[in-house]
Amino acid sequence: MWSTIGELGEFGLIERVTARFPGTGDVILGPGDDAAIVAASDGRVVATTDLLVENRHFRRDWSSAEDVGRKAAAQNIADIAAMGARPTALLVGFAGPPELPVAWAEELSEGLRAECAAAGAAVVGGDTVAAGEITLAVTALGDLGGHPAVRRDGALPGDVVAVCGRLGMSAAGFALLEAGVHDADDAERALAGRAPERGAGSGSGTAGPDAARSSAGEAPDWPDCLNEHRRPRPPYTDGPGAARLGARAMLDISDGLVQDLGHIARAGGVRIDLDSADLVPESALCEAAALLRELGRTDRTAREHMLFGGEDHALAAAFPPEAELPPQWCPIGTVAAPGADGPRVTVDGAAADARGWEHFR
Amino acid sequence: MWSTIGELGEFGLIERVTARFPGTGDVILGPGDDAAIVAASDGRVVATTDLLVENRHFRRDWSSAEDVGRKAAAQNIADIAAMGARPTALLVGFAGPPELPVAWAEELSEGLRAECAAAGAAVVGGDTVAAGEITLAVTALGDLGGHPAVRRDGALPGDVVAVCGRLGMSAAGFALLEAGVHDADDAERALAGRAPERGAGSGSGTAGPDAARSSAGEAPDWPDCLNEHRRPRPPYTDGPGAARLGARAMLDISDGLVQDLGHIARAGGVRIDLDSADLVPESALCEAAALLRELGRTDRTAREHMLFGGEDHALAAAFPPEAELPPQWCPIGTVAAPGADGPRVTVDGAAADARGWEHFR
Incomplete structure (x- = not known):
């Protein structure tokens, strides 16, 4: 019509x-x-x-x-x-x-x-x-239903930093789509096309197109990253939930975990220390990171995708140490008084650059 | 920098x-x-x-x-x-x-x-x-400060229809800008370029470039229409004011008076009868209409610009007949029960087409 x-x-x-x-x-x-x-x-x-x-x-x-x-x-x-x-x-x-x-x-x-x-x-x-x-x-x-808003600027030394939602998967999915990988068949074709170089120089033990499938021959998990990029699923109810748990600062992670936690650090005049061991990647993200390495697209590890990926739309918050966090909130670090170099984010004790991305540039 | x-x-x-x-x-x-x-x-x-x-x-x-x-x-x-x-x-x-x-x-x-x-x-x-x-x-x-909203659907037969703000000037200004007329010098040049045709066929008594100036040789008013198109000045405080005066239906005129009053007519199931004699054009609009005719751009009269022009951002409202309207509200018609042809807008007793403009088409 x-x-x-x-x-x-x-x-x-x-x-x-x-x-x-x-x-x-x-x-x-x-x-x-x-x-x-x-x-x-x-x-x-x-x-x-x-x-x-x-x-x-x-x-x-x-x-x-x-x-x-x-x-x-x-x-x-x-x-x-x-x-x-x-x-x-x-x-x-x-x-x-x-x-x-x-x-x-x-x-x-x-x-x-x-x-x-x-x-x-x-x-x-x-x-x-x-x-x-x-x-x-x-x-x-x-x-807000009568409650105070949870802004970016309330984190205090001693607070626990926790995240709710999936990290890194959207960015890995974006990188796969950029590589022309829209589904498992694309991945197989792309890997087959790269087979000679991989055989010659990658040193990886993974047999070529298998990386697109999964080591056990079952359906692979990595396409979840494509889905996460196309349809992020932010944990909506956990926002008001965090407020009820006493969150002192919170934000939506859109430009990458480290970059966005930098806002909480600067707004609150604090240092945020992350422990990368607490960032446990899902199998889908591990597979996607491996596939992207195989394809020669990026050497980022799964944890690096979690630290620096964008468009996660997960929530990150600082809670008082006594808060009893339900399992969907994963503690990943602590808030400390700033050092001589001022408010910032560290990962495993080293200052982290905000390698998130800015528009326009 | x-x-x-x-x-x-x-x-x-x-x-x-x-x-x-x-x-x-x-x-x-x-x-x-x-x-x-x-x-x-x-x-x-x-x-x-x-x-x-x-x-x-x-x-x-x-x-x-x-x-x-x-x-x-x-x-x-x-x-x-x-x-x-x-x-x-x-x-x-x-x-x-x-x-x-x-x-x-x-x-x-x-x-x-x-x-x-x-x-x-x-x-x-x-x-x-x-x-x-x-x-x-x-x-x-x-x-809304505790008051009911004034929607489109409350007009009743017997109500007075009134407008607050300037009509037609933005559309006339737009037509002038489309004709390449950004100021009085442009208008003079454009009229000079058309002089032969005007002399031959327009039948207008106005001497060519004078239309760009004003009949008395003073600064012309028509550039006000350019200003109105560039910077409309909606009567903000008259919106809540109309609510206090008891307005039963109101809207912002963005697609042209007749077209937008059609929304009030249909939403309320009423007929709106306008009297064009109540639409009194400002001198700026009269001059702009004359200039546009001289330039061969449109034959619309000043009143037609008021009826069908767009982007006015004036307010139109239906008030109960007993409302005491302050001078910035100009009565232009009445609300009646719909005839056999249903809710619609008439001008001087004739059904009016909504000659406003739609996007996309």
């Missing part, structure tokens, strides 16, 4: 996609008026915004439209959770070329809806405009 | 622009954490979002960076006012090419700051990313 969003038109597109968005108990007025109205139970609202631009933050040949919608929602909702707040609502600005298929826009909306549903939030408004490249502008709102 | 935003980098740019944004009494936590925290005094927050894309919504050769910042803020804050709410905060997503001058980004920030200050709001957060085209994603938040 309408194959492109240009044919469907702005109002037609808005009508089709907003029909997908159910309300929640927090939605006082949903899409369709000049603005939405959302409950802010304790007289405060938490708000954050992020932009995702095609070919910078996602690629249509790497991620489905639903993946893109889920990720756009997830990374914003994670910022709300990282304040210790419960997400309530999303507003979504969408810019795209008129020749974009309506089906793509609808699947994107489905991804936004599904991720909001997983977090207990609702899409309450937005805007659609024509543009040369696809851009998603997502704003998330949240509710 | 740093001439482009690519050289300055994401964090450097954020640091430079956020330094410009002062807080207000509504800002509980400003930029710098995962999310901002804003007061929502009565347990509700009003929220709206809009995208502006370069060469679709603004042009760098038509508008200064400060103009663009002011307009981006204004059009969002107008949506908050149109709910009857007081604007409290803005979040701004900014995408731009690395080669963009830092000065342009700083002037843009100044525009955002100044317009927020004019409306009593604060910039509390945002995001900056690299992209091929400049895109601004603005989200505005507002506070």
